[in-house]
Amino acid sequence: MSDPVLGDVQPADVRVRFPPSPTGNLHVGNVRSALFNWAFARHHGGTLVLRIEDTDLARNTLEGYHSIIDSLHWLGIDWDEGPEVGGDYGPYRQSERFPIYAEVASTLRQEGIAYDCYCTTEEVAARRRASGSKNQGYDGFCRDLDTGQIAVWQAEGRTPVLRFRMPEEPIVFEDLVRGEVTFLPENVPDFAILRANGDPLYTLTNPLDDAMMAITHVLRGEDLLSSTPRQIPLYRTLQRLGVGNGPPRFGHLPMVMGESNRKLSKRDPGSGLLEYVDRGFLPEGLLNYLALLGWGIAEDRDVFTLGEMAEAFDVRRVNPSPARFDMKKLEAINSAHMRRISLPDMTERVVPFLAEAGLVDEPITPGQRKLLASAMPLIHERINTLSEAVPMLRFLFVEEASFAVTDEIDETGRGVVRTAYDALSGLADWSTAAIETSLREALIDGMGLKPRHAFGPVRVAVTGSTVSPPLFESLELLGRERSLGRLQAAVA
Secondary structure (H helix, E strand, C coil), rough: CCEEECEEECCHCEEEEECCCCCCCCHHHHHHHHHHHHHHHHCCCCCCEEEEEECCCCCCCCCHHHHHHHHHHHHHHCCCCCCCCEEEEECHHHHHCCHHHHHHHHHHHHHCCCCECCCCHHHHHHHHHHHCCCCCCCCCCCCCCHHHHHHHHHHHCCCEEECCCCCCCCCCEEECCCCCCCCEEHCCEEEEEEEECEECCCCHHHHHHHHHCCCCCEEEEEEHHHHCCCHHHHHHHHHHCCCCCCCCEEECCEEEEEHHHHHHHCCCCCCCCHHHHCCCCCEEEHHHHHHHHHHHEEEEEECCCHHHHHCCHHHHHHHCCCCEHHHHHHHHHHHHHHHHHCHHHHHHHHHHHHHHHHCCCCCCHHHHHHHHHHHHHHHHCCCCHHHHHHHHHHHHHHHHHHCCCCCCCCCCHHHHHHHHHHHHCCCCCCCCHHHHHHHHHHHHHHCCCCCHHHHHHHHHHHHHCCCCCCHHHHHHHHHHHHHHHHHHHHCC
């Protein structure tokens, strides 16, 4: 009896792919697809193929290609075949496979499986209006053209597209997420596989590469479900021609919805991966949250590692219902992972954000690293993204000439700061304990202030903000000279 997910494929023979187009920043929906394919491959001990679908030469860029590679490295999603790795089924960039597509397209034309279509878009639309048909697809007009009509159109200078001849029976397949899916032939008309200029289209390159690369399972977004009934006959045709082993098994992942229950598009805020990189989210936290958009490790558990996901992943437990992207839930998941990573690890991850802000050198100097190592325990539990370390630690690393107080200190507050300066200026032991004792005696015992009113103005004077690491420890790290200088400046 075959496995309900693997069929007759052995676990080690599982082959899945992630096929992004290098047109810009990865979309979080693409990242989720990459993650689910990675988890599926790792769970079964199979192979993940990275294939770059860059046949659209007008839109693809070298920057987009490098962005994909860098993004996957940042996420920690590794691949077994593809760019930078190699493999037996390359090349893995479709722009390097054009001769293959041309040869297969020529065979499909010669075998009568595909045919030249000279119709213009306007002619197809006019025939549709005349017939009263509501079908928006192609009507098959050029399926059986006579040579005379072909000669007329060629004399007009028309160049044909190449269309695949669809079978006239329903397309039925078992989706690993949605169960049995049926498409009637009237809803899946003949489709183009070559442009008029001879360039191959996704409708040819994607299934052909799957067949040639022995892909056994395709996990992709629900938005590509409509492509499947066109691709299945092409997989079967290629198999008859000696290419591949027939259609892979499909699993279409639920749509990721944004605000107002609309599909999260590339134009929506929060849709691009680099936004989360720049904001200092952890890849562990982001991937954990994206996994929850359609899947869960357990009913009572939301936080898990990539390794735990791979061990537990079962595509049959993916929920087919649309999943809503919830920023607050993402922030909570990321915060949980921030609490999990070690202090030395977090310190290293914070360095690039401080360097980007111009607060430390690149590479960071030994003195700056020592100061950062002393400061990180003060904010380890207080920040929810790595970028939040920048405003929290700016006061320690900024040059005194550039230091600025962002929150106002009123006249009463300046009186508090003046008293604090007087108390600290004569302090012999500049340590956290001695600083705390001195300030409490001067401001709470001496002035009768509550802690918030006593320490708030001092905090603003030395850190520039009402939000900072613990005050007494901050004063010790800042040092006597800089601390007293800022107190004195605040009084002035």
